[in-house]
Amino acid sequence: MKKHLLVGCCFLLLSVTQLFAQNLTITGTVTSKEDGLPLPGVTVKVKGTQNGAQTNSAGKYTINTPDHSVLEFSFVGYLSQEITVQGDVLNVTLVTESKDLSEVVVTSQNIKREKRTLGYSAPTVSGKELTEGGNPSVLTSLTGRVAGVDITSATNTPGGSTRIVLRGGSSITGNNQALMVVDGVPIDNSGVIGGPNSLKAVDFGNRGNDIDPNDIASVTVLKGPAAAALYGSRASNGAIMITTKSGANRSKKLEITLNSNNTFSSVLKLPTFQNEYGQGYMSGSATSAGYGTGIVDGADNFSWGGPFTGKVEPWGQEINGVTQMKPYSALPNNIRDFFTTGFAADNNIGISSGDEKNSFYLGLNSLNANGIFPGNSDTFDKYSVRFNGKATLANNFTASINFNYNKNKANVPSGGEGANSVMNNLYQTPRDIPINTMGNLSNPYNGYSYTSGTSNGTYGFYGTYSLNPLFRPSGF
Numbered sequence: 001m002k003k004h005l006l007v008g009c010c011f012l013l014l015s016v017t018q019l020f021a022q023n024l025t026i027t028g029t030v031t032s033k034e035d036g037l038p039l040p041g042v043t044v045k046v047k048g049t050q051n052g053a054q055t056n057s058a059g060k061y062t063i064n065t066p067d068h069s070v071l072e073f074s075f076v077g078y079l080s081q082e083i084t085v086q087g088d089v090l091n092v093t094l095v096t097e098s099k100d101l102s103e104v105v106v107t108s109q110n111i112k113r114e115k116r117t118l119g120y121s122a123p124t125v126s127g128k129e130l131t132e133g134g135n136p137s138v139l140t141s142l143t144g145r146v147a148g149v150d151i152t153s154a155t156n157t158p159g160g161s162t163r164i165v166l167r168g169g170s171s172i173t174g175n176n177q178a179l180m181v182v183d184g185v186p187i188d189n190s191g192v193i194g195g196p197n198s199l200k201a202v203d204f205g206n207r208g209n210d211i212d213p214n215d216i217a218s219v220t221v222l223k224g225p226a227a228a229a230l231y232g233s234r235a236s237n238g239a240i241m242i243t244t245k246s247g248a249n250r251s252k253k254l255e256i257t258l259n260s261n262n263t264f265s266s267v268l269k270l271p272t273f274q275n276e277y278g279q280g281y282m283s284g285s286a287t288s289a290g291y292g293t294g295i296v297d298g299a300d301n302f303s304w305g306g307p308f309t310g311k312v313e314p315w316g317q318e319i320n321g322v323t324q325m326k327p328y329s330a331l332p333n334n335i336r337d338f339f340t341t342g343f344a345a346d347n348n349i350g351i352s353s354g355d356e357k358n359s360f361y362l363g364l365n366s367l368n369a370n371g372i373f374p375g376n377s378d379t380f381d382k383y384s385v386r387f388n389g390k391a392t393l394a395n396n397f398t399a400s401i402n403f404n405y406n407k408n409k410a411n412v413p414s415g416g417e418g419a420n421s422v423m424n425n426l427y428q429t430p431r432d433i434p435i436n437t438m439g440n441l442s443n444p445y446n447g448y449s450y451t452s453g454t455s456n457g458t459y460g461f462y463g464t465y466s467l468n469p470l471f472r473p474s475g476f
Contacts, residue, residue, distance in 0.1 A: 024067050028090040029059045032078070039094060042075040047082060123147070127216040127245065134261040136346045136367050138213045138242070139164050146221045158344055158369040159205045159380035159410050161191035166223050166238035178221075178238040179231055180208050183388075183402050186234065200418030208240075210406045212365040214259050214348040215386050217245045244402075246388050247354035247361045257350040265342035265372060271427070275330035279315065279430035280305020301466035303430045315433075316462035319444050330431045337436040338426060338469070344369035357392040373413060373422060374439060374470060381409045425469040433462060439470040446470075 030042045038059025045052035046063070047070040053063040065071065065085060074080040078094040123146045130141040139162040143151045150165045169176035180189045189208040193201050220241040222230065227239035247255075281300045299317060308330050314323040345368050352361040363386040371378035383406070390400040414420040429435045438446045438461075446461060446468060461468045 023064060024088050025064050026085060026088055026090055027062050030055050030073060030092045031059055033093045033095045039075055042073055045072045047072050123221050125219045127218060130213045130216055137162055137209045138211050138216060139208050141213055158367055161203050161206045162209055176237055178240050179235040180240045182242045183244055201416050202412050202414055204410060204412060212348055212384055214350060215244050215363040217243045244388060245361045247352035247359035254353045259348045261346040263344045267339045267372060270335060273431060275332050275431055276307055277303050278305045278308050278328055278432040299462060299464040301428045301463040316445055324445055328432060331434060334435050335426060339372045340374050342370060342372040360389040362387050377411055377413050379411045383407045422469045425466050428466050438468060
């Protein structure tokens, strides 16, 4: 009996000793990482239990907890922390939690306002969204991202004009384009069109596409009366507010960003061509007595000749008594084979740094593109430099500078229905002419030199009534 009682007392004493060994009184101080000051009112809680405490006015706390338990520290405006107890003193530093309480948009004169305080719609597209597709045009990159915005491109190639209309056109003969505003400064986005008339136009692009999408922080779209109220009658068709990047809030860290995009392009769709009739012309009109079709002419530029026979026949001009021979049969891909694969290289480097008072951003961009025409007839080279700097001097007095320099060089072939238009002459090519093989202009049958001594002259090119579409792409 005594043995059993002695064993029971020893077991009870051992259990009490272990219980006291596992409970600790933890003390410590909770401070803020930003300024190092103590934080009063911080909740300190043993994870998984209702046991808790709060820091006093000096940021100090005391709590009883088992050893190796986890303490949770939480406070409004700061990130919560969980720390495992490994001693009787535990000091904690909390970090401020950054949250955007409201969305900020840019209005007139580059003034920033909270979106919820505006009395009108102001959809905003971030710079990250604009660069997702790798499109070198900031205007084309807005396609499908904002409701009610109609964006059309004249050529869909680097350097081509882009037209942007909000909520449809309001004028038949006037300008329906939205006003563009970059960092509070309105710019003219009118297209530069060359040529004697609209049938022989050459598109040299517009200034909206000179802006590198990698330099943009955000784009805000203002429609109708909202834009007119801020910028007057110039913005009666709406406004596109572009805010470029700055180095603000970088915590003095230097940030360097490098972006490189390579794009290949090719012809997506061509008109449907017939492949039943070959080179030739029609005589008269359908109502005239001498009307006739299917007249074969080896120097004509239409496909109104007779049906294809596959027989070897002469074609083109006669030079020194010799005429070229070829099978009179269709070449279904003679137009598509004329084009090549286009290539564009877009490279950008951005350097930024700053703090709450001073900041800067430097952006360097190069865009080099060669289109789908053979040779170097449709190249576009753009080089740009953008610098934004801001300094807070004293008493909320700030000084800032925005600098942007662009140098563009474009070789643009003639378009439309002009005599020199590449596409106009290409589409007139008969279905049996191997136009894609006629780029060697040293060959008298492909060139433009007179091949006879007569005053009227005879051109070497097969078509007496058209120009070789490879003449311009070949650099002549």
